[in-house]
Amino acid sequence: MKRIVLSLFLLIQFSLIAQNNNPAITKEEIKDHITYLASDELEGRFSGSKGEKLAGDYIAKEFQSYGLKTMFGDSYFQEFDFTSNIKLGENNFLTISFGEQSHNLKINDDFITAPFSGNGKFEGEIVFAGYGISSDKLNYDDYEGIDVKDKFVLVMRYNPDNDSTKSEFDAFSALRRKASIAKDKGAKGIIFVNGFKPAEDDNLVEFKYDRSAGIDDFPAVHVKRDFADKLIAANGKNFKEIQAEIDNTKKPNSFLITDGKANVETEVIYNNGVGRNVVGWIEGSDPELKNEYIVLGAHYDHLGYGEVGSLYRGDDILIHNGADDNASGTTGLLELAEKFASDPSQIKRSIIFMAFSGEELGLLGSIYIVNNSPVNIENIAAMLNMDMIGRLNEDTVLNVIGVGTSTNFKSMLEEKNSYGFNLSFTDDGFGGSDHQSFTNKNIPVLFFFTGTHEDYHKPSDDTEKINFAGQEDIVKYVYDITVELSNTEARPDYVQVKREAPRAGYGGKVYVGTVPEFGYEGKGFKLSGVSDGGPAQLAGLQGGDIMIKFGKKDLENIYDFMYAMSEYSPGDEVDVVVLRDGEEKTFTLKLQSK
Numbered sequence: 039m040k041r042i043v044l045s046l047f048l049l050i051q052f053s054l055i056a057q058n059n060n061p062a063i064t065k066e067e068i069k070d071h072i073t074y075l076a077s078d079e080l081e082g083r084f085s086g087s088k089g090e091k092l093a094g095d096y097i098a099k100e101f102q103s104y105g106l107k108t109m110f111g112d113s114y115f116q117e118f119d120f121t122s123n124i125k126l127g128e129n130n131f132l133t134i135s136f137g138e139q140s141h142n143l144k145i146n147d148d149f150i151t152a153p154f155s156g157n158g159k160f161e162g163e164i165v166f167a168g169y170g171i172s173s174d175k176l177n178y179d180d181y182e183g184i185d186v187k188d189k190f191v192l193v194m195r196y197n198p199d200n201d202s203t204k205s206e207f208d209a210f211s212a213l214r215r216k217a218s219i220a221k222d223k224g225a226k227g228i229i230f231v232n233g234f235k236p237a238e239d240d241n242l243v244e245f246k247y248d249r250s251a252g253i254d255d256f257p258a259v260h261v262k263r264d265f266a267d268k269l270i271a272a273n274g275k276n277f278k279e280i281q282a283e284i285d286n287t288k289k290p291n292s293f294l295i296t297d298g299k300a301n302v303e304t305e306v307i308y309n310n311g312v313g314r315n316v317v318g319w320i321e322g323s324d325p326e327l328k329n330e331y332i333v334l335g336a337h338y339d340h341l342g343y344g345e346v347g348s349l350y351r352g353d354d355i356l357i358h359n360g361a362d363d364n365a366s367g368t369t370g371l372l373e374l375a376e377k378f379a380s381d382p383s384q385i386k387r388s389i390i391f392m393a394f395s396g397e398e399l400g401l402l403g404s405i406y407i408v409n410n411s412p413v414n415i416e417n418i419a420a421m422l423n424m425d426m427i428g429r430l431n432e433d434t435v436l437n438v439i440g441v442g443t444s445t446n447f448k449s450m451l452e453e454k455n456s457y458g459f460n461l462s463f464t465d466d467g468f469g470g471s472d473h474q475s476f477t478n479k480n481i482p483v484l485f486f487f488t489g490t491h492e493d494y495h496k497p498s499d500d501t502e503k504i505n506f507a508g509q510e511d512i513v514k515y516v517y518d519i520t521v522e523l524s525n526t527e528a529r530p531d532y533v534q535v536k537r538e539a540p541r542a543g544y545g546g547k548v549y550v551g552t553v554p555e556f557g558y559e560g561k562g563f564k565l566s567g568v569s570d571g572g573p574a575q576l577a578g579l580q581g582g583d584i585m586i587k588f589g590k591k592d593l594e595n596i597y598d599f600m601y602a603m604s605e606y607s608p609g610d611e612v613d614v615v616v617l618r619d620g621e622e623k624t625f626t627l628k629l630q631s632k
Contacts, residue, residue, distance in 0.1 A: 120559075125307050151304045190226055231265075330417050331419060335391075337367065536571040
């Protein structure tokens, strides 16, 4: 009953907002919009979900009530397909045999198929390969002296330093990397097992989509320790003692398991989803400048029940409402659309209002729209992005990213700051939100952001924590800047800013300067752009290239690229092969330091 009453309340609120449009930007309207968009009724607005559809319909109805024009025939919607999640199919079986013993393992109890496993039926002998690490750089090779061609490798999780993140082996702990190495060595498949360290527990890995395709024709499963223990014991060895010896000596101890065989069938099903960008526009008043566009954008999707990207560590499944991330930015977009629509004569350039979906899955919606733009992409003069603008703090810090992407942005931002913001500037236009997609197309960008907080990507990001008065000032500030940009005689020039090299992580200490196209589901590593002055740009690589080889490593996905990088040092030269317009081209990169 309580849920029915809440639903009726929200429906009435929805109707009142649509009927009582006030062109002024007010904290009251901001609160009303966020209250609906971040309500439990929308169930976290996960891309492709019912909640995302409700949010998209709400935005479109608001656009319509303001009188915004459509850009896709008579529709505000631009649909795009994506892989939303994965599930286990019916055909996941594993039989392990040794000597005269044979064990039929039960899915989810005795074993689990890895989320990146390839599909099919496979059979072969089993080789124990320690931690499954092979690195010339570390002078360590679990595959030395063993033949794994067309066999299954049994490997332990983690590394000889167990779960230490400070270990030189840590970058080799990822299960997908162990599988990639095994496939490169000629193995038929991989079987993971928990060792006795870093913990005695024996939980199976979580079956969760990692936003990348599986490894074709290569099964990967995780078995309970008891079965591996019996396999190794059948060869007269003690599993626990073997692990202790490898850990203590840092020397491999790999061997063929006599009479050991695995019969595996794996089936991972990829579920497809449909996301929707919501787009409306207002035509400028100048007969010439109206053919140029200022884009105002914000993503409206969030994490649903925490399917991806959640930082919540509780046991209960909870809705992630995303009031700040990014009902706040979406609300800013609605308030700006309403304000500009009330008096279109004030703008010379046209303004496009874009509400993106798929941002939390890797900027999917904004990548799709810049590659399938309803207007000539070269006629977009600037893009202003709002993402998490609802938590202005006591120090009134407002982060603005992309300030260096056009010559006059900094002076304009300072001049228009009549609201007393403590402005924090970042020159480059890179970084994790939808403006990145426009930066990659050489479009000047500004990204407004009040900063992360303890509720980021958690169920606790709720409406009552929004600073409505602070957000009102931010939206008014963005309005003032947009008016300025829409009316200048000369469009903003584009300045390519060298991206600051990221901190060491995957890829070790080398820097290549590639910008990935997130959401790409084909083979290889697709670039959406390259950083100015980076090795990739200096060598001649460009956005749209699909890297298929890095040195000796064939690349199936972005993970293979990161793994390959870690084997090199700054100053090394490496040949890379890319597909450009269907043709293979080779370039030599001189790697830089992070």
